Amino acid sequence: MTIPDSAKSQIRLSISASAKHREILTPNPPENNVWTAQVITLFPAAFPGLLAESLIGRALQNGLWALQIIDLRAFGEGRHRNVDDTPSGGGAGMVMRADVLGNAIEKVRQTTPNPQPLIYLSPRGKRFDQATAKTLSKAPGVILICGRFEGLDERLIEEYNIEEISLGDFIMTGGEIAAQALIDTTVRLIPRVLGNHMSAKEESFSEGLLEHPQYTRPAVWKGRDIPEVLLSGNHGKITDWRQTQAKRLTKERRPDLWRAYCAEHERDPDEDQEV
Numbered sequence: 474m475t476i477p478d479s480a481k482s483q484i485r486l487s488i489s490a491s492a493k494h495r496e497i498l499t500p501n502p503p504e505n506n507v508w509t510a511q512v513i514t515l516f517p518a519a520f521p522g523l524l525a526e527s528l529i530g531r532a533l534q535n536g537l538w539a540l541q542i543i544d545l546r547a548f549g550e551g552r553h554r555n556v557d558d559t560p561s562g563g564g565a566g567m568v569m570r571a572d573v574l575g576n577a578i579e580k581v582r583q584t585t586p587n588p589q590p591l592i593y594l595s596p597r598g599k600r601f602d603q604a605t606a607k608t609l610s611k612a613p614g615v616i617l618i619c620g621r622f623e624g625l626d627e628r629l630i631e632e633y634n635i636e637e638i639s640l641g642d643f644i645m646t647g648g649e650i651a652a653q654a655l656i657d658t659t660v661r662l663i664p665r666v667l668g669n670h671m672s673a674k675e676e677s678f679s680e681g682l683l684e685h686p687q688y689t690r691p692a693v694w695k696g697r698d699i700p701e702v703l704l705s706g707n708h709g710k711i712t713d714w715r716q717t718q719a720k721r722l723t724k725e726r727r728p729d730l731w732r733a734y735c736a737e738h739e740r741d742p743d744e745d746q747e748v
Contacts, residue, residue: 508663509539509614510656511585512649513577515556515621517542519649529657532666539614540656547574557622564623571626571727574618578633587613591635594607594619594648594655598637603678609655610662617655619648681734683723685715 512520520542524530532538549556550573557567578591589613599605609615618625618635629635640651661667688699702714724731724742735742 476703506587506613507536507539507709508610508612508617509541509585509589510652511541511543511589511614511616512617512619512656513543513574513581513617513651514647514649514652515545516619516647516649518545520653522649522653524653524656524660526674527662528667532660532663536664538663539658543577543581545573545577548573548580550748552627560623566623567736568623569621569625571632574625574629575632578616578618578629581616585614585616586742589614589616591633592655593625593630593635593637594651595624595637596639596642596644598605598639601638601658603658606655606658607662609659615655615659617648617652618743621647621650654696678730680719681723681730681737682719683727683730685722 514520521530521540522542524533545556546554548554555570556573557569560566560568573716590609590614594617625635630637636654640654645651651729687737688703692699692704700714702710705711720731720734723734728742732742734740
């Protein structure tokens with residue numbers, strides 16, 4: 474593929490975020506092999522967004538992971554940097570061009586020392602879950618394509634064997650919000666990002682179950698007490714209570730997760746009537 478002159482020198486960032494947020498973006502591939510998210514988007518100013526805040530943002534500033542934003546418009550064709558065209562065969566909307574996105578992918582891969590999963594945020598993709606996040610967190614990073622309009626030219630998906638991932642059965646205007654959600658979910662599994670590694674181990678989905686109910690002070694609020702077992706100091710009973718509550722909530726609210734959990738542990742999903 475022929476890469477436009479404007480994109481040959483380097484992957485440039487086109488960002489209108491605050492100076493504080495701009496500083497934590499990584500203009501070039503990091504040299505210390507940290508987990509890196511590379512996002513191809515028509516809206517670079519959407520990043521880092523919430524990824525610059527709280528523990529995730531602090532970890533980004535501290536170099537525990539890296540974020541690169543690739544402005545797809547720089548690879549566009551013609552004077553107006555076109556990135557899309559009308560659907561072949563007719564129909565409403567526009568389709569993102571294979572040659573334009575192909576050039577962007579080629580350029581990103583040239584600057585990436587280690588192979589990374591190439592993912593297109595798409596409503597027709599496999600549903601994103603905690604297991605997928607764990608798998609991605611153990612890779613060198615990810616390359617994410619934020620779709621727009623009617624999606625990508627199918628030939629591009631076939632040529633690069635792009636994995637399609639969806640957040641759920643609904644449609645958004647573009648893939649930028651989905652990309653941030655995927656990055657946030659994945660990055661928090663990287664060692665040292667959350668600080669307390671037990672936080673990630675005890676959260677919803679970490680063992681295939683929803684998280685147990687949580688309580689804190691005051692001990693009584695509007696006539697509602699904290700369960701007595703949580704104030705007992707008996708850590709064995711507290712662990713048992715939390716496990717029972719996690720199972721109960723999962724069985725009531727997510728029968729699909731409960732069936733999967735029982736299958737993994739060779740249990741009958743209809744047993745344990747007390748749960």
